[in-house]
Amino acid sequence: MFNLGPTELIIILVIVLIVFGVGRLPEIGGALGKSIREFRQNSGGNEAKKADPAEGADSTNTEKPA
Secondary structure, eight states: OOOOOHHHHHHHHHHHHHHHOSTTHHHHHHHHHHHHHHHHHHHTTTGGGOSOTTTTHHHHOOSOOO
16 A cells, blocks of 8 residues: 655654653554544454453452442
């Protein structure tokens, strides 16, 4: 699709650093990862992990409530 080498990726990273700054990069990365994850779930590409999160939530929590 795209033929990006290491030089191009470094240039893109520097531009992103200049535009957004170092402090906001974790926020942007988290939002991008969440968006990709939601897209995969909604497009049906990740059907094995579509299980209801409430099903196994109680069985894995072994801590006593405070």
